[in-house]
Amino acid sequence: MLQIRRDLVDAIWAHARRDHPDEACGVVAGPEPAGPPERHIPMDNAERSPTFYRFDSMEQLKVWREMDANDEVPAVIYHSHTATEAYPSRTDVSFASEPDAHYVLVSTRVPENTEFRSFRIVDGEITEEPVEIVESYMFTHTGADDVPDRAAERD
Numbered sequence: 001m002l003q004i005r006r007d008l009v010d011a012i013w014a015h016a017r018r019d020h021p022d023e024a025c026g027v028v029a030g031p032e033p034a035g036p037p038e039r040h041i042p043m044d045n046a047e048r049s050p051t052f053y054r055f056d057s058m059e060q061l062k063v064w065r066e067m068d069a070n071d072e073v074p075a076v077i078y079h080s081h082t083a084t085e086a087y088p089s090r091t092d093v094s095f096a097s098e099p100d101a102h103y104v105l106v107s108t109r110v111p112e113n114t115e116f117r118s119f120r121i122v123d124g125e126i127t128e129e130p131v132e133i134v135e136s137y138m139f140t141h142t143g144a145d146d147v148p149d150r151a152a153e154r155d
Contacts, residue, residue, distance in 0.1 A: 015080075024045065030072060087119075093121055
């Protein structure tokens with residue numbers, strides 16, 4: 001499951017809408033080894049195309065070096081589809097080289113629709129995963145069983 005903050009989802013959407021009709025692309029970095037997505041990094045689509053995206057190789061090298069220096073990993077790799085549903089194409093699958101990353105696709109084909117989907121892509125196999133959008137990562141892993149019982153505290 002991808003758990004991601006609302007401000008990061010909003011930033012991805014803003015980037016996708018800004019670059020439309022071309023596909024937008026970028027990364028959300030997270031702490032090593034596989035921490036939550038934290039830092040939005042919009043990147044340029046070197047293809048400037050409505051049907052294909054590719055990170056600029058020099059920009060990608062710079063971003064990956066920066067993540068290494070900050071002990072971060074690409075927690076989310078995202079791009080938009082401008083005329084089709086948010087589902088990985090054969091080309092998307094062939095370019096998926098980060099087995100621990102969440103591959104997020106958004107579709108800008110219908111402006112008022114907010115199609116935001118996440119996939120794991122490993123060895124050419126696509127697995128869709130649920131997305132939970134949260135306001136904050138604080139307390140996202142605590143449930144009712146983690147809350148102290150007030151009656152027990154008084155005893």
